[in-house]
Amino acid sequence: MTKAADPKAPRAELERALRARIDGKAKPVGALGRLEELAIQIGLATGSLSPDLGLAKIIVFAGDHGLTAEGVTAYPSEVTREIAKLILAGTAGISVCARAANAGVVLVDAGLLAPLDAHPRLIDRRIAAGTRNARLGPAMTTDERDAALRAGEDIVEAAVRDGTRVFAFGEVGIGNTSASALLAHALTGLGLYFLVGNGAGVPPLGLAHKREILAQTFARAALPASPPGARAEAALSEFCGFEMVMMAGAINAAARHACIVVVDGFIATAVAAAAIARDPRVRDHCIFAHASADIGHWQLLENLGVEPLLLFGMRLGEGTGAALALPVVMAAAGILTGMADLPGEHPQ
Amino acid sequence: MTKAADPKAPRAELERALRARIDGKAKPVGALGRLEELAIQIGLATGSLSPDLGLAKIIVFAGDHGLTAEGVTAYPSEVTREIAKLILAGTAGISVCARAANAGVVLVDAGLLAPLDAHPRLIDRRIAAGTRNARLGPAMTTDERDAALRAGEDIVEAAVRDGTRVFAFGEVGIGNTSASALLAHALTGLGLYFLVGNGAGVPPLGLAHKREILAQTFARAALPASPPGARAEAALSEFCGFEMVMMAGAINAAARHACIVVVDGFIATAVAAAAIARDPRVRDHCIFAHASADIGHWQLLENLGVEPLLLFGMRLGEGTGAALALPVVMAAAGILTGMADLPGEHPQ
Numbered sequence: 001m002t003k004a005a006d007p008k009a010p011r012a013e014l015e016r017a018l019r020a021r022i023d024g025k026a027k028p029v030g031a032l033g034r035l036e037e038l039a040i041q042i043g044l045a046t047g048s049l050s051p052d053l054g055l056a057k058i059i060v061f062a063g064d065h066g067l068t069a070e071g072v073t074a075y076p077s078e079v080t081r082e083i084a085k086l087i088l089a090g091t092a093g094i095s096v097c098a099r100a101a102n103a104g105v106v107l108v109d110a111g112l113l114a115p116l117d118a119h120p121r122l123i124d125r126r127i128a129a130g131t132r133n134a135r136l137g138p139a140m141t142t143d144e145r146d147a148a149l150r151a152g153e154d155i156v157e158a159a160v161r162d163g164t165r166v167f168a169f170g171e172v173g174i175g176n177t178s179a180s181a182l183l184a185h186a187l188t189g190l191g192l193y194f195l196v197g198n199g200a201g202v203p204p205l206g207l208a209h210k211r212e213i214l215a216q217t218f219a220r221a222a223l224p225a226s227p228p229g230a231r232a233e234a235a236l237s238e239f240c241g242f243e244m245v246m247m248a249g250a251i252n253a254a255a256r257h258a259c260i261v262v263v264d265g266f267i268a269t270a271v272a273a274a275a276i277a278r279d280p281r282v283r284d285h286c287i288f289a290h291a292s293a294d295i296g297h298w299q300l301l302e303n304l305g306v307e308p309l310l311l312f313g314m315r316l317g318e319g320t321g322a323a324l325a326l327p328v329v330m331a332a333a334g335i336l337t338g339m340a341d342l343p344g345e346h347p348q
Numbered sequence: 349m350t351k352a353a354d355p356k357a358p359r360a361e362l363e364r365a366l367r368a369r370i371d372g373k374a375k376p377v378g379a380l381g382r383l384e385e386l387a388i389q390i391g392l393a394t395g396s397l398s399p400d401l402g403l404a405k406i407i408v409f410a411g412d413h414g415l416t417a418e419g420v421t422a423y424p425s426e427v428t429r430e431i432a433k434l435i436l437a438g439t440a441g442i443s444v445c446a447r448a449a450n451a452g453v454v455l456v457d458a459g460l461l462a463p464l465d466a467h468p469r470l471i472d473r474r475i476a477a478g479t480r481n482a483r484l485g486p487a488m489t490t491d492e493r494d495a496a497l498r499a500g501e502d503i504v505e506a507a508v509r510d511g512t513r514v515f516a517f518g519e520v521g522i523g524n525t526s527a528s529a530l531l532a533h534a535l536t537g538l539g540l541y542f543l544v545g546n547g548a549g550v551p552p553l554g555l556a557h558k559r560e561i562l563a564q565t566f567a568r569a570a571l572p573a574s575p576p577g578a579r580a581e582a583a584l585s586e587f588c589g590f591e592m593v594m595m596a597g598a599i600n601a602a603a604r605h606a607c608i609v610v611v612d613g614f615i616a617t618a619v620a621a622a623a624i625a626r627d628p629r630v631r632d633h634c635i636f637a638h639a640s641a642d643i644g645h646w647q648l649l650e651n652l653g654v655e656p657l658l659l660f661g662m663r664l665g666e667g668t669g670a671a672l673a674l675p676v677v678m679a680a681a682g683i684l685t686g687m688a689d690l691p692g693e694h695p696q
Binding site: 025026027028029030031032033034035074082083086089090091092093095096097099100101102200201293309310311312313314315316320323324326327328330331334335337338339340 | 373374375376378379380381382383422430431434437438439440441443444445447448449450548549641657658659660661662663664668671672674675676678679682683685686687688
């Protein structure tokens with residue numbers, strides 16, 4: 001066995017040691033392709049030559065959006081709660097993806113309009129009964145935002161204490177593709193026009209109406225131009241749902257604890273971009289699971305300079321894409337922890 | 349719950365019922381993208397509106413190739429057995445991918461040079477101690493080929509009796525990218541030049557030498573021009589390893605038993621093409637897991653008119669790509685079996 005790298009060794013040294021270790025495994029050099037690149041990322045992010053990722057955990061944050069009053073969504077806000085109930089019942093889209101990935105799912109009520117009945121897989125961290133209408137004013141107060149960020153950190157820290165080292169975060173929140181388009185626009189400067197898609201379905205007043213409402217909403221808000229973290233935090237409270245803000249806090253905490261974050265679709269990617277703006281080191285901990293059918297997601301992935309793993313044209317959210325990428329991530333870590341070395345050769 | 353379709357209903361009717369069922373699930377229409385198409389394929393292949401796929405099984409066939417005497421491989425034949433031993437020990441590339449996919453692995457000795465010690469996960473169906481040098485004459489007799497085909501059928505039928513409905517087949521056999529190039533050339537007419545790649549590594553006498561040996565080998569063999577099944581069977585005995593022929597028998601049997609076959613990389617795809625030539629209905633049962641880094645694999649997938657699920661640039665074989673696709677296949681079936689219907693709407 002190769003001895004563990006000095007945790008204070010510089011990043012380049014650890015990367016060299018990881019490549020040598022992977023090249024010394026019982027396979028032709030490079031034969032596991034993308035998995036080998038992931039293994040190096042995982043080793044660097046966890047600071048380990050043999051990263052023990054434990055069990056993966058899927059955490060789905062749910063919250064309602066006041067902006068749904070503006071006719072920008074195909075479904076009414078009440079559907080957020082219906083999907084949340086299906087997740088608890090184990091019959092949602094994420095439920096089947098999580099079973100296929102052999103990972104557990106917990107649901108966090110970050111701010112649904114109405115609370116859910118207690119359930120063993122429900123974490124109640126409700127900030128409020130939905131956000132306010134972001135076209136008319138901030139979706140939440142800065143105190144509410146900070147409480148949501150802290151709640152996300154708390155949830156991750158509890159899971160880390162229980163041994164979780166890989167997180168897949170999902171979301172449910174009718175209206176949150178609108179919030180994500182505004183957040184991504186604020187963070188990247190990408191044109192709002194191309195960041196706004198149909199989301200879960202064609203809005204009743206049409207896509208042009210949705211774009212107009214979002215342009216008005218963006219124009220109303222005063223965001224600081226810099227630093228990036230302050231701008232991201234302002235955009236989170238101005239436009240976003242509690243489920244998104246809580247996920248941002250969770251991503252930041254997961255990265256601080258040297259964990260891996262598997263990022264889902266458009267909404268989760270916009271939230272990850274906010275977490276990266278708050279702390280650029282977060283990027284190295286994120287694995288982008290898939291490119292969704294949403295054009296805004298492609299734009300955003302390209303702007304972040306990242307390459308998604310799966311190209312399945314999914315656009316359901318709930319963490320479904322991240323769940324399907326989990327086995328790939330676990331297999332990549334397994335190269336370092338579970339494969340034999342080539343006989344007669346030893347890395348380093 | 350929707351009642352099961354009449355198993356004698358025509359395929360178009362079942363497809364319509366499957367689409368209606370999927371559209372009626374608790375998600376926007378089409379929101380699970382590629383998974384929905386897979387779910388329809390799985391429903392059609394299994395003849396069921398709620399296909400119970402049971403547990404997936406990964407079966408890796410191992411065999412040695414006489415053609416390795418010609419200097420066409422980067423590794424000596426002995427490496428086949430070393431990898432087979434790592435698979436039994438649980439420390440091969442397929443071992444980490446299988447654990448990530450939560451699926452068991454069995455190894456079949458189809459014809460290694462030397463037998464392995466008994467092991468709970470080893471199936472001994474040795475036809476002979478490796479094949480003969482295909483440049484000089486047929487790799488195996490037609491009796492040996494038929495015995496290998498039957499062994500593959502037996503192995504699948506035993507697994508079906510135990511409840512397996514999804515198979516991922518892998519292979520280990522130094523020299524089998526050469527055999528696969530010859531098989532694919534015989535089946536498709538694709539130019540041998542582009543079907544021949546480095547395989548596990550650059551051959552010691554170079555790629556031009558490998559191409560020259562394979563051209564000589566192909567020219568030596570007399571294959572019937574038709575029917576396709578006879579040509580495929582002749583190519584299997586003329587050029588291929590026992591591990592490949594046994595996999596062909598296994599694929600044909602899995603399709604006959606209405607099972608799903610997750611096809612791995614270049615070698616498994618060439619073998620699947622042979623199984624399809626023997627019985628065109630096999631195609632509907634095959635899900636092509638990934639496109640490998642091997643240019644021959646891309647050519648062959650395009651020739652078959654199929655779209656692989658994963659694009660990770662892997663080229664290890666052993667079933668590694670198929671294993672990583674298993675959770676995607678299980679999630680797709682889960683849309684039909686594990687997701688709630690939309691409240692108030694019922695498919696059909």
